[in-house]
Amino acid sequence: MLEVTDLSVYYGEARALEDISITMDQGEVVAVLGANGAGKSTLVNTMAGIIPARSGQVLLDGAPLQRLASHKVVGEGIALVPEGRMLFNQLTVAQNLKLGAYSLDDRSEIGALQQTVYDLFPILHDRRDQKAGTLSGGQQQMVAIGRALMARPRYLLMDEPSLGLAPIIVDDMFDLIVRVHEMGIGVLVVEQNVARTLEICDRGYVLEQGTLALSGTREELLGSSAVREAYLAM
Amino acid sequence: MQQWIQALITGLLLGGLYATLSLGFSLTWGLLRTINFAHFGFALLASYVTYELSTVHGFDPLLTLVATVPIGVALSLGLQWFVSKVKLDMFGTLVATFGLLLVLEAAISRYWLQDLRRIPTENNPWLSNVLSVGPYTMPVVQILGLVAAVALCGFSWWLLQRSRAGYAIRASVENPTMARAFGIDATRLGYLIAAISGVSVAIAGSMIGILYALSPASALIWVPVTLAVVLLGGLANPVGVAISATALALAESFTRQFADPSLAQLVALGILVIVLLFKPSGLFRPTVEVSER
Numbered sequence: 404m405l406e407v408t409d410l411s412v413y414y415g416e417a418r419a420l421e422d423i424s425i426t427m428d429q430g431e432v433v434a435v436l437g438a439n440g441a442g443k444s445t446l447v448n449t450m451a452g453i454i455p456a457r458s459g460q461v462l463l464d465g466a467p468l469q470r471l472a473s474h475k476v477v478g479e480g481i482a483l484v485p486e487g488r489m490l491f492n493q494l495t496v497a498q499n500l501k502l503g504a505y506s507l508d509d510r511s512e513i514g515a516l517q518q519t520v521y522d523l524f525p526i527l528h529d530r531r532d533q534k535a536g537t538l539s540g541g542q543q544q545m546v547a548i549g550r551a552l553m554a555r556p557r558y559l560l561m562d563e564p565s566l567g568l569a570p571i572i573v574d575d576m577f578d579l580i581v582r583v584h585e586m587g588i589g590v591l592v593v594e595q596n597v598a599r600t601l602e603i604c605d606r607g608y609v610l611e612q613g614t615l616a617l618s619g620t621r622e623e624l625l626g627s628s629a630v631r632e633a634y635l636a637m
Numbered sequence: 638m639q640q641w642i643q644a645l646i647t648g649l650l651l652g653g654l655y656a657t658l659s660l661g662f663s664l665t666w667g668l669l670r671t672i673n674f675a676h677f678g679f680a681l682l683a684s685y686v687t688y689e690l691s692t693v694h695g696f697d698p699l700l701t702l703v704a705t706v707p708i709g710v711a712l713s714l715g716l717q718w719f720v721s722k723v724k725l726d727m728f729g730t731l732v733a734t735f736g737l738l739l740v741l742e743a744a745i746s747r748y749w750l751q752d753l754r755r756i757p758t759e760n761n762p763w764l765s766n767v768l769s770v771g772p773y774t775m776p777v778v779q780i781l782g783l784v785a786a787v788a789l790c791g792f793s794w795w796l797l798q799r800s801r802a803g804y805a806i807r808a809s810v811e812n813p814t815m816a817r818a819f820g821i822d823a824t825r826l827g828y829l830i831a832a833i834s835g836v837s838v839a840i841a842g843s844m845i846g847i848l849y850a851l852s853p854a855s856a857l858i859w860v861p862v863t864l865a866v867v868l869l870g871g872l873a874n875p876v877g878v879a880i881s882a883t884a885l886a887l888a889e890s891f892t893r894q895f896a897d898p899s900l901a902q903l904v905a906l907g908i909l910v911i912v913l914l915f916k917p918s919g920l921f922r923p924t925v926e927v928s929e930r
Contacts, residue, residue, distance in 0.1 A: 453818050477820045489815045491808040493925060498804045505805060506820030554819065 404428050405558050405589065410459035412445050419445040420613045429557055429589040432580065434600045434607035436634060441610040443593040444486050447560040451483040452476030478506040482556035486563045488547040492536025496527050499535050499546050503553030520549040541572040558589040565596050577603055597634035601625055639772055640894055646773055648890030652883035653783030658841035658859060659866035659878050660789055661834025667873025667923050668810055668830050670727045671720050675734040676838055677856040678741030679712050683842025684851050685749055691760050698761055698847045702840065709839025710832050717831035721824060746853035755850040763847050782844045789837045793875035797924055802826060810925040865909040869920045877921030
């Protein structure tokens with residue numbers, strides 16, 4: 404169980420999140436929806452330990468994660484696919500993937516994870532010695548996801564994975580989220596593409612200006628007139 | 638012909654010293670974003686410790702590395718600790734370390750005074766220990782220095798380009814936040830780089846103590862050539878450091894042999910200015926390209 408309880412995050416005096424509580428378990432795909440500036444990225448970055456919270460907690464199976472140094476969070480099984488991919492552009496694809504597993508020690512396990520990633524994205528195997536910064540947007544997104552999977556996560560936090568991708572690749576991306584979920588990994592996905600996201604998620608939360616506006620199952624969100632008007636233009 | 642080959646040998650050996658002295662400066666600038674002018678103070682202190690231990694206590698000058706290397710490492714680690722605690726930006730490190738250099742110079746001139754110091758010949762077997770091959774001569778201690786330079790630059794290259802720690806260091810220079818998100822503890826890796834810098838600056842300093850006369854002001858003599866090596870060689874690029882150091886030392890050696898010896902010190906700066914005019918990024922690429930913030 405991954406939980407966020409009464410989380411508030413500020414940038415200086417500017418409020419980014421106020422009293423957010425969400426919960427998910429490893430068998431779920433959970434969507435976080437909302438307009439630009441609603442605080443979605445802040446939420447996942449705080450959960451990944453790279454932004455400090457002002458108050459509230461992020462709990463993994465009941466244990467608070469903020470007590471850990473930020474570089475220890477990934478070792479607990481939470482990996483981030485950040486907005487804008489944020490690869491190590493000057494390193495090769497293979498080196499990016501290996502660094503994804505930096506928190507692991509067992510070489511044979513790292514090799515097996517790498518094989519899993521190459522099976523998922525055969526093109527990355529062909530490009531393994533190419534600098535990540537020279538790949539196309541879609542391939543870079545594959546590296547970002549592959550790098551996160553290399554951390555052997557129990558929960559994968561994906562921030563705008565379809566942003567900036569060609570429409571044909573966006574379809575692949577949503578298929579991929581389903582496949583990752585089928586590997587037994589809980590997926591928290593932040594998306595602007597609400598229609599596609601609501602096809603694949605189990606539940607969702609809607610943020611508005613840093614607060615929680617709405618939450619519910621996929622069906623409840625699809626049935627909500629607020630969601631339909633604001634995000635689905637129906 | 639004989640003069641040419643001797644100048645070539647002398648230059649190659651001098652290149653070893655330049656590379657050893659420049660490597661740490663280049664690594665800390667390129668990877669830790671610390672422009673460490675105190676580096677020259679660390680080298681000077683190592684030189685004086687070598688002088689003191691061999692002159693006053695009768696140690697073999699080369700054996701003084703047992704003392705100078707730990708001192709160099711401790712000073713480099715201490716500086717890295719300070720820089721990361723105080724969170725200095727790159728310009729801040731330049732100012733702070735320049736201040737530290739002045740402090741070290743003042744401390745040295747208080748203890749060893751302003752006089753020119755040199756290990757007496759009877760305490761310094763290495764000055765006369767020369768390997769002769771036909772008509773050519775090579776000081777053995779400089780051959781050892783060249784071996785040390787190759788080992789240090791080679792190890793640094795391997796570390797950065799071939800080891801997991803090296804990927805991690807490069808990743809955390811390029812994108813510190815994401816590196817942390819994937820479990821990379823940049824602080825610990827920073828100490829590793831600082832330690833390598835400390836080892837090489839101590840070896841360079843002891844070599845200088847064995848080969849040259851010392852005065853508290855002599856730290857500054859090494860600044861131009863080091864800056865030239867570092868800027869031409871690409872920041873934190875150990876291979877670039879080795880090649881630039883050799884090239885500049887050769888140019889200096891030939892100038893000394895065939896032109897005016899008093900110009901030799903200016904050669905490095907002259908080459909630096911000319912290269913930067915035509916190729917402002919230097920001759921080699923930095924190990925990590927960082928967009929200046």
